[in-house]
Amino acid sequence: MIQQVNLYTEDMRPRQELFTATRLAGVVLAALIFVVISAGYASWQASGSGADRQAAQVRLAEIRSDLADVVTQLEGRTADPALAAELERLNLDLQNRVALITRLENLALRGAQGFSPLLTGLSRQAVDGVWLTSLEVDREPGNLVLSGLTEEGGLVPYYLEQLRLEPAFAGRRFRQFRLEQIEDSKGVLGFSVGSAIAIGEPEQ
Incomplete structure (x- = not known):
């Protein structure tokens, strides 16, 4: 028989997963940017003196610059064709084995x-x-x-x-x-x- x-x-x-690593990273970064900007704005609003306002604005500008650098680095990594192909192959292999x-x-x-x-x-x-x-x-x-x-x-x-x-x-x-x-x-x-x-x- x-x-x-x-x-x-x-x-x-x-x-095909709805939330890939790239999309999830983008969502996390967007949320982080929103929180930081909101916090900076609130700090600026709460400041009583002109000097405090100016200091808050400078700090907020520095945070925005740091976040922009992180976004640029992340985009450069996810745009790498070799890395994307390798991740796709490993994901397929893992799914097949499971x-x-x-x-x-x-x-x-x-x-x-x-x-x-x-x-x-x-x-x-x-x-x-x-x-x-x-x-x-x-x-x-x-x-x-x-x-x-x-x-x-x-x-x-x-x-x-x-x-x-x-x-x-x-x-x-x-x-x-x-x-x-x-x-x-x-x-x-x-x-x-x-x-x-x-x-x-x-x-x-």
């Missing part, structure tokens, strides 16, 4: 004890730039097929070597390896690999 698990469902796709672990835990709770050791091993081994999208398990002969996406073809063999460190994958041979370019994916590759228990080796 073949059991297929889809690990790349709609709820796993990264969602979604995968959550889905595997849910499957285990639904009574998927027949291949839970395999799922546990998969959840423990994660390689940057490699994402599983589906898992097919044939429980009778102990065969399985892993399918996924990768940013670099050379990462898949390394990922398979990491899987061999898991007890559930001990004694397994990976075969029928396939790697292909995904259309309109900007360099993302699709892969699939079959695994079978080596003759004479018991399944863990």
Whole structure:
């Protein structure tokens, strides 16, 4: 009997957050500017003498200048394309890992004890730039097929070597390896690999 698990469902796709770090920083800075200016204005209003007013105005001008420098520095950082791309990649990788672990835990709770050791091993081994999208398990002969996406073809063999460190994958041979370019994916590759228990080796 073949059991297929889809690990790349709609709820796993990264969602665009309403409040990104850049937007949140802008809101915080706007609020800070408003508070500082309001406080300075109130201080100026409360001052009784001309000298106190002049001192408050000078201080307020200095605060405005400092805040303008902070805003300029923040805008320069968020406008860095390399930094923005790296943050987006890390965020996507984190979301995919959390979604995968959550889905595997849910499957285990639904009574998927027949291949839970395999799922546990998969959840423990994660390689940057490699994402599983589906898992097919044939429980009778102990065969399985892993399918996924990768940013670099050379990462898949390394990922398979990491899987061999898991007890559930001990004694397994990976075969029928396939790697292909995904259309309109900007360099993302699709892969699939079959695994079978080596003759004479018991399944863990």
